[in-house]
Amino acid sequence: MSNFFKKIIGPRTPQTLDEHERRQFHLPNVLLGIAAVLLLASMFLPYWKMTLKAPQYPGGLSVEVYVNRLTGDVSEIDGLNHYIGMRPLGEAAQLERAVSMVAVGALVLLVLAAIFVHSPWALLLALPAILWPFIFIADMYFWMRHFGLNLDPTAPLSSSIEPFVPPILGTGMVGQFETIASFQIGLWMAFLAVALILAGLYYQRKAYKPLVDKS
Amino acid sequence: MRLNRSSTRPIMLITVLMIMAAMAVLIVSCRDNAGQANTSAQVAGATEDINAIAEARGLTPTDIANAVKTYTPSGKHDEYYLFASGGQSGQVYVIGLPSMRIVKQIAVFTPEPWQGFGYGAEGTMNVLAEGGLAADGTPLTWADTHHPGLSETNGEYDGQFLFINDKANARVAVIDLRDFEVKQIVKNPITLSDHGGTFVTPNTDWVIEGGQYGMPLGNEYSSIENYESDYRGMITFWKFNREAGRIAVDQSFAIELPPYWQDLCDSGKLVSDGWVFCNSINTELATGGVELGNPPFESGASQNDMDFLHIINLNKAAEVYAAGNYEMINDFPVISLDTAIAEGLLYFAPEPKSPHGSDVTPDGEFVIVAGKLDPHVTVFGFDKIMAAIEAGTSDTDKYGVPILDFDSVMEAQVELGLGPLHTQFDNKGYAYTSLFLDSAVARWSLGGSFDELNEDPPWTLVTKTPVQYNIGHLTTAEGDTTTPDGNYLVAMNKWAVDRFMPVGPLLPQNFQLLDISGTGTDMPLIYDMPLPDGEPHYAQIIKADKIKAWDVYPEVGWDPHTQSVRADAPKQGEERVERDGNNVTVYMTAIRSHFTPERVEIKQGDHVTWHITNVERALDATHGFTIPDYNIHVSIEPGEVVTFEFDAVQDGVFSYYCTEFCSALHLEMMGYMMVEPSDQASAND
Numbered sequence: 065m066s067n068f069f070k071k072i073i074g075p076r077t078p079q080t081l082d083e084h085e086r087r088q089f090h091l092p093n094v095l096l097g098i099a100a101v102l103l104l105a106s107m108f109l110p111y112w113k114m115t116l117k118a119p120q121y122p123g124g125l126s127v128e129v130y131v132n133r134l135t136g137d138v139s140e141i142d143g144l145n146h147y148i149g150m151r152p153l154g155e156a157a158q159l160e161r162a163v164s165m166v167a168v169g170a171l172v173l174l175v176l177a178a179i180f181v182h183s184p185w186a187l188l189l190a191l192p193a194i195l196w197p198f199i200f201i202a203d204m205y206f207w208m209r210h211f212g213l214n215l216d217p218t219a220p221l222s223s224s225i226e227p228f229v230p231p232i233l234g235t236g237m238v239g240q241f242e243t244i245a246s247f248q249i250g251l252w253m254a255f256l257a258v259a260l261i262l263a264g265l266y267y268q269r270k271a272y273k274p275l276v277d278k279s
Numbered sequence: 280m281r282l283n284r285s286s287t288r289p290i291m292l293i294t295v296l297m298i299m300a301a302m303a304v305l306i307v308s309c310r311d312n313a314g315q316a317n318t319s320a321q322v323a324g325a326t327e328d329i330n331a332i333a334e335a336r337g338l339t340p341t342d343i344a345n346a347v348k349t350y351t352p353s354g355k356h357d358e359y360y361l362f363a364s365g366g367q368s369g370q371v372y373v374i375g376l377p378s379m380r381i382v383k384q385i386a387v388f389t390p391e392p393w394q395g396f397g398y399g400a401e402g403t404m405n406v407l408a409e410g411g412l413a414a415d416g417t418p419l420t421w422a423d424t425h426h427p428g429l430s431e432t433n434g435e436y437d438g439q440f441l442f443i444n445d446k447a448n449a450r451v452a453v454i455d456l457r458d459f460e461v462k463q464i465v466k467n468p469i470t471l472s473d474h475g476g477t478f479v480t481p482n483t484d485w486v487i488e489g490g491q492y493g494m495p496l497g498n499e500y501s502s503i504e505n506y507e508s509d510y511r512g513m514i515t516f517w518k519f520n521r522e523a524g525r526i527a528v529d530q531s532f533a534i535e536l537p538p539y540w541q542d543l544c545d546s547g548k549l550v551s552d553g554w555v556f557c558n559s560i561n562t563e564l565a566t567g568g569v570e571l572g573n574p575p576f577e578s579g580a581s582q583n584d585m586d587f588l589h590i591i592n593l594n595k596a597a598e599v600y601a602a603g604n605y606e607m608i609n610d611f612p613v614i615s616l617d618t619a620i621a622e623g624l625l626y627f628a629p630e631p632k633s634p635h636g637s638d639v640t641p642d643g644e645f646v647i648v649a650g651k652l653d654p655h656v657t658v659f660g661f662d663k664i665m666a667a668i669e670a671g672t673s674d675t676d677k678y679g680v681p682i683l684d685f686d687s688v689m690e691a692q693v694e695l696g697l698g699p700l701h702t703q704f705d706n707k708g709y710a711y712t713s714l715f716l717d718s719a720v721a722r723w724s725l726g727g728s729f730d731e732l733n734e735d736p737p738w739t740l741v742t743k744t745p746v747q748y749n750i751g752h753l754t755t756a757e758g759d760t761t762t763p764d765g766n767y768l769v770a771m772n773k774w775a776v777d778r779f780m781p782v783g784p785l786l787p788q789n790f791q792l793l794d795i796s797g798t799g800t801d802m803p804l805i806y807d808m809p810l811p812d813g814e815p816h817y818a819q820i821i822k823a824d825k826i827k828a829w830d831v832y833p834e835v836g837w838d839p840h841t842q843s844v845r846a847d848a849p850k851q852g853e854e855r856v857e858r859d860g861n862n863v864t865v866y867m868t869a870i871r872s873h874f875t876p877e878r879v880e881i882k883q884g885d886h887v888t889w890h891i892t893n894v895e896r897a898l899d900a901t902h903g904f905t906i907p908d909y910n911i912h913v914s915i916e917p918g919e920v921v922t923f924e925f926d927a928v929q930d931g932v933f934s935y936y937c938t939e940f941c942s943a944l945h946l947e948m949m950g951y952m953m954v955e956p957s958d959q960a961s962a963n964d
Contacts, residue, residue: 121897122354140897143871147944220872220944 074183095264149219366813388422395914399923402840410464438825493538549643705765708732832918903938
């Protein structure tokens with residue numbers, strides 16, 4: 065059993081290291097650590113933003129999506145959406161927003177745990193964090209699609225607006241509104257964390273694989 | 280169980296595949312609507328030949344220069360706000376400079392349906408009712424607005440409040456410049472006409488309302504034969520409570536003055552802070568009676584070569600008032616003329632002749648009095664006035680008010696032309712005086728510390744620019760502050776005569792914009808603007824960035840009358856109709872494009888209290904509301920709650936609706952008030 069455990073956590077960092085080796089063994093820890101910090105910080109920053117532009121709103125209307133909340137002109141956008149029969153934005157992804165803080169916190173802990181697991185299993189620990197930004201985008205796409213395709217057929221403009229899926233990135237048109245969707249700093253930080261994790265795992269593997277091969 | 284490197288490979292492979300799959304989803308979703316991107320608008324038109332346009336329209340190069348100075352393209356905002364009295368309309372006009380576009384009319388003393396002022400909305404009805412009753416007991420509904428006064432902090436306009444007087448009924452209104460709505464009207468308890476208002480002290484501690492026509496104070500009766508003994512003039516100092524945004528009537532007082540007709544006043548500033556200067560006419564004590572063979576007022580009141588500049592020690596008067604040294608007239612504290620004389624609150628300086636404006640220079644050192652029937656402006660030195668008061672005088676008028684020696688207080692006299700009325704200032708050491716009979720604006724140079732600001736010798740006429748026609752007041756940018764801007768001057772002309780296309784015998788007023796950014800004789804007239812609603816008297820110009828107007832009310836459920844959220848404001852999801860006996864209360868919300876509820880069923884004879892909250896947060900998403908035949912109309916701006924009450928006297932079906940074109944489905948924003956006839960109602964009970 066202890067053999068199994070050792071296999072999972074992989075070899076320990078050698079006690080005696082020269083300068084070059086120390087750097088080699090520490091680099092993955094630093095990369096994974098930074099990735100964890102980025103993920104943690106991203107929870108407090110916007111992930112996605114949609115701006116609506118129309119002649120009568122010279123400043124545009126915008127909604128910013130955080131992992132746990134929506135900010136911006138939500139009530140005004142909801143007010144406009146009722147004409148086409150779209151449900152209020154606050155009704156979307158309620159479960160996701162409720163658990164997101166805990167979930168991202170767990171991802172961060174798993175990434176930190178991966179620092180101490182020097183076997184390929186580290187990848188499994190880091191996998192949720194690697195997938196996280198893509199899960200976020202996929203979930204948002206799901207909700208936008210769900211909302212856009214399920215309009216109230218009794219709404220005032222239901223006959224003049226076909227069900228639609230607003231773009232998740234880039235521009236589109238809904239009625240007189242030009243929609244401009246963009247990824248925000250939080251999501252970019254999550255992407256950067258993914259890159260750092262992958263790099264960290266790569267260098268971790270590079271550092272510890274010779275130890276495995278030796279044994 | 281044995282794990283080796285080969286057993287971990289599938290996991291890695293799966294991971295990589297999943298990432299690639301997620302990337303693919305992302306890229307596909309991004310592409311979804313990319314083709315629908317809006318194409319940018321095409322640039323319209325080619326460059327046009329300006330000279331050809333000018334020639335076709337008969338425009339001179341000067342015209343073109345003036346157009347360029349004033350034209351404000353779509354979407355660009357003006358540099359200054361001009362707040363103009365609306366004269367007999369009882370309102371205030373808000374005009375942008377230099378474009379001279381009217382931006383808003385503010386309902387002040389007169390019911391105005393667009394803003395829902397005086398057509399049911401409780402706060403507005405209260406303001407009107409508290410603002411005084413006509414002889415028949417109904418609220419006064421018109422005013423002769425004269426002189427707007429912007430609130431000041433340290434002698435600078437602060438853009439928070441605007442005050443304006445009603446000459447016809449001796450009233451003063453307070454307008455809050457966060458929402459550009461009137462919040463209070465106070466009626467002077469002791470007199471019926473005012474003219475010397477409103478002027479504020481440098482920190483808006485006091486709002487000055489000087490009287491006009493002599494009368495028995497407190498609206499008592501006394502024969503005109505007793506004019507000298509029973510009739511009086513007055514000046515009222517309204518204490519302003521900035522926190523409350525209201526005049527504190529219970530901390531305000533008046534001073535009894537001789538029955539000369541006090542005219543215009545100005546507050547001292549800087550060195551002269553704490554003093555107030557008002558001029559007067561009819562020191563002859565003329566009582567008219569042209570039908571009896573007496574000289575008419577116009578000549579009876581114009582006999583004396585000198586009238587009296589009233590010099591009032593406001594700070595000391597406030598101490599006398601605080602010490603309780605006053606009488607009560609109509610429950611209002613009035614410092615008697617005798618007390619004012621004994622306490623040294625009031626001095627006179629002779630001033631020629633039936634003068635009009637009394638204006639303090641930006642440094643507070645000089646008081647400029649325009650002669651009206653004398654071609655000069657007379658400049659009084661504040662330090663000279665103080666020295667003369669210090670030295671004492673044995674000369675008094677017939678009421679015992681000490682008269683200072685003219686030569687000892689006069690700093691300079693500058694001959695400008697015929698009919699000088701009002702004076703304003705710029706930042707280059709010039710004063711500007713309106714010349715009614717000459718129909719011109721005079722630029723002249725000030726002395727004292729202003730002398731070094733321009734090339735012209737002190738106290739001399741520099742130039743005159745004709746205006747069309749019969750100029751009354753004039754106003755310059757920030758012209759009443761300690762640091763005027765110069766740049767612009769607006770001549771407020773009483774007659775337009777031939778300036779605009781004919782509109783029948785009642786002609787608009789003519790506001791003319793002058794560019795005073797130059798020096799010397801460079802003072803061109805650059806724009807004419809008709810003002811088709813009453814004769815505005817005075818106006819003030821404030822830098823646009825000083826006005827911090829709200830876009831929408833700060834919170835939903837906002838009561839503009841108290842400037843706070845009202846607990847009983849209807850909320851979304853809690854709309855309802857409550858009945859308590861014959862009292863019905865409607866809790867309604869408005870949002871594009873429906874009212875909730877859309878059916879209100881009541882009975883004839885019910886007393887109905889109706890609350891509506893506009894729950895919108897978007898700029899300009901205003902809703903209106905009316906019930907036909909009930910003479911109710913309210914404006915409900917984003918966030919605002921409005922309450923109105925009425926008795927359901929008339930039965931039937933009433934289609935209430937939104938009166939502001941709020942949205943594409945505005946016409947559908949309506950509902951029915953069903954008023955069941957009382958006989959049927961009782962039969963059903």
